Amino acid sequence: MRNGVYTTALAPGARRAVDSLVEKCRADDGLEMPIHRFPDGKQETNQFLYFEAGELVGVATLPPGPEIEVLGVVRPDCRMRSIGRNLLVAVEAECRSRNADSYLLVCEAASKSGCAFAERLGGVCEFSEHLMEFDWDAGPKLSEVEVIELHAARSQDLEDLVHVRRDQNQNVDQSRRIIEQWLRSEAHELLVVRRENHAVGMIRVTRSKNEIWLNSFAIDGSYRGEGLGRLMLANVVRDHDRSRRILLEVETDNEPALGLYRSAGFRESTTYRYYRHTLTS
Ligand SMILES: CC(C)(COP(=O)(O)OP(=O)(O)OC[C@H]1O[C@@H](n2cnc3c(N)ncnc32)[C@H](O)[C@@H]1OP(=O)(O)O)[C@@H](O)C(=O)NCCC(=O)NCCS
CATH class of the missing domain: 3.40.630.30 (Gcn5-related N-acetyltransferase (GNAT))
Structure with a gap:
């Protein structure tokens, strides 16, 4: 497979690759990374995958919903090489095809890289939400x-x-x-x-x-x-x-x-x- 961004439906193979990428980033970054969480129980979604030398190293997901929200991650050893930026280029093309003029990039406040990235690319923090868990x-x-x-x-x-x-x-x-x-x-x-x-x-x-x-x-x-x-x-x-x-x-x-x-x-x-x-x- 050539390097670059691919769009995919959630084929089982792709889903497993995304799962293990997300797990790796969860462990390394200590974040929730809610990439596979679809509170409505829906699975179909737009997903952009970035491959390098045949390996999945980045993903951006657009969960279903009235507003376009984007969740993404790049494998820690592949960061700062414009992979995130390229994934967002694909996301923007998707927004245009849906006639949307903006989208919301979702970042955990604890992710220094995520917040720096969102701000560097011109994002403006509109609101924040706590994830709360029953103790x-x-x-x-x-x-x-x-x-x-x-x-x-x-x-x-x-x-x-x-x-x-x-x-x-x-x-x-x-x-x-x-x-x-x-x-x-x-x-x-x-x-x-x-x-x-x-x-x-x-x-x-x-x-x-x-x-x-x-x-x-x-x-x-x-x-x-x-x-x-x-x-x-x-x-x-x-x-x-x-x-x-x-x-x-x-x-x-x-x-x-x-x-x-x-x-x-x-x-x-x-x-x-x-x-x-x-x-x-
Ligand atoms: C956020 C994340 C996806 C960025 O991916 P990436 O491939 O490293 O980002 P890029 O290389 O495309 O960076 C794009 C710009 O953001 C800046 N940036 C990215 N990470 C940064 C950091 N940690 N500190 C400062 N600036 C940063 C880059 O310098 C670059 O700016 P430039 O082109 O003007 O130099 C990646 O760091 C990540 O997976 N973080 C953990 C998960 C997360 O928080 N996801 C939420 C964001 S969707």
Whole structure:
């Protein structure tokens, strides 16, 4: 194989090569490197691979989602040789083909090389998120937590859930479309808590071999401040055991949510910076 960047679907061979590259970088850099993590359980993605002398030495991945996000890594002994830059040239061509004028490069704050690279290439940090993991040793005693009923959401819950999410920076139609997709999807479980026959709290739970992801957690405005959120999280966690990491992401400036997650036993395990890269014409 010639040196250079190739696009690929996730063929099994390519997937194994990417896995071992990511594992090597995880071990050397001490980073999370969430390259293969697709919280929606989807596998199809755009992936750009960089080969040198037939070996995979760099990868950039664009997980599915409404916004183009890019995660990437170059093998430690091959850095500072423009491989990252070349991968981003391929990413930019992909953005153009999707008529996008920018993308977000995701870097762990702890990665000096990642942040220096993103800034050198003109990225501007737009926001940051903590990855939080449930700490089984510091979290609340789950055996003592009040049990509440969590129900699988039904199509009849749609309007209640639109109402629950009404203050989340989306217009109502957009929100309704997203919730309809969640109700149809089998990639996750959409759980709700009901009060007086109405869904007043929701959370999406996505399970993979080693991880459980909690997303789209929201409590209706009129039910906040009563401990329902903490109770809901504890009841989700108590259905699992230590064999899998329980993870969620939260924007670093969302103090109320951060406080709730900490008090529910979650701890920050890394911080991601999202660098906006605007394409030049
Ligand atoms: C970030 C990473 C992908 C960069 O790959 P790379 O192939 O070494 O980057 P390049 O050689 O293409 O560098 C492009 C520019 O960034 C700069 N840069 C890259 N790493 C840097 C570092 N550690 N410190 C300072 N500048 C750096 C280079 O000097 C170069 O600028 P120049 O062309 O003006 O000289 C690689 O360091 C890496 O895998 N880091 C760990 C994983 C990570 O953090 N990924 C997130 C980023 S997507």
